[in-house]
Amino acid sequence: MRNVVIGFLGTILDQGRRRSWRPSVQICAHPDFPVDRLELLHDHLNLRLAEKVARDITAQSPRTEVRLVDMELKNPWDFQEVYGKLYDFAESYGFDEDREHYYVHLTTGTHVAQICWFLLTESRHIPARLLQSGPPEGKAAPDGTIDIIDLDLARYNALQRRFETAAREHSYMLRGGIPTRNAAFHNVIERLEQVVTRSDEPILLVGEAGVGKTTLAQRIHELKLQRxxxxGRLVHVNCAGLQGQHAMAALFGQRRNVVGLAGTERAGFLSEAEGGVLFLDDIDLLPHAEQALLLDALERGSYYPVGSDTAQSCRFHLIATTSRDLSVLSQQGILRPDLLARLALWVFHLPPLRERREDMEVELAYELEKAERSLGCKIGFNVDARARYLRFARDPAMPWSGNYRDLSASARRLCALAERGRITLPMVEAEILALTHQWAAMRRDGDMALLAEVLPDPTNVDEFDRAQLAAVVRACRESSSLSAAGRRLFALSRKEKTSQNDADRLRKYLGRFGLNWEMVSSGT
Structure with a gap:
């Protein structure tokens, strides 16, 4: 690994007039700290001094490459100007942490520059360590001193406010630029921003379908890239598709020797997520065997691809989601207790849309803007139509069971049907009627629609049994095996029985209706 030092030219110290010690020269010639490249920042007025320092460094340390970086500062004591210029430098630099170690030399430059260096390294805009060099100290340190240092920013209130401003910007980014008036949601996003920028432990997002878990995971990845x-990239895996004999290979990869045919090897999702984010959507649908191996990979930092005798290292940040309550996952054994405990370090519950009715106006505006971009035209509400829609959207009786999916679909319908770019009151009334009918039908016909998929005539089943049988079918489709579905369905009653053959109990229950596991589990 190459050592790269970044620092300002010392307009006084590097001239060597007060003492022979010249920090920018000496740090490159220090015998215990080889410097492969020095990025020397200077203004145009001191170009000749910078060129002389570069020549002297080359004479004393031929291995050191010196790059002169012209950085004009009208007032080197102005926080805003110095921070802005250094921030722009960091954004355009192109750091390569796989090949180079970076250090920021704090000895030269104003105190303002030193503080700004600290801010940029602490926030990881500059992935470097801070170096403080000092003059020779007799026999104890004849070549000068080099120390890793820290700064006390407690007295810099203005800079603390900069940190707070940056935090607000990151929270705004996680919300997709949409402000919120909901205190609970605001607190969730604020805490999530802290965790994302400080921790690489797994994150579990919990919330109903349609609350935006996938979108939030994408924004988390963007923020972690920024910081x-x-x-690496974001690898999105829908765990509902990781079922059957190929699930293991899809997740952990597979070597050709498993079947001996060319083209059967695959990298696996863990390998694809190396250095980035592995996003396991609906992790509660992941089979138990894969859950155990995933936990092992998280804790050991390595795993074995299918057919391999050699462990493969892995380094990724895990984001997982579930639509179920954690108590259900635990009590019914849907998630392994050890994996659930690992994921429970950082759990964020995303509130459904019906609990954020004060945000309906801004959320509607956001969805309309998306629909406008999709259609390529500008759409507007008539005043009375907008007021009517918002009254409906904020009505506590409206379930918004699909959350953002319902709101987004509604906005797209209104925009697509808006003649001459205006959404009118009759259009809104028709949309309200369509949504209320949709929600009523979902509540009324959900069980019947499900049973119609597995029974020739669900009307022949007593109404009392329909709800129970529908619940059993849903559990089967969300479980990896007959035994797993049995464990979930009989989690409480099994404790009182001497024989805990859950699979047999479930098989007999399905048999009452002429059904078996293959018939009810094939709907996903």
């Missing part, structure tokens, strides 16, 4: 906590 240089990850470098």
């Amino acid at each position: 240089r906590r990850v470098k």
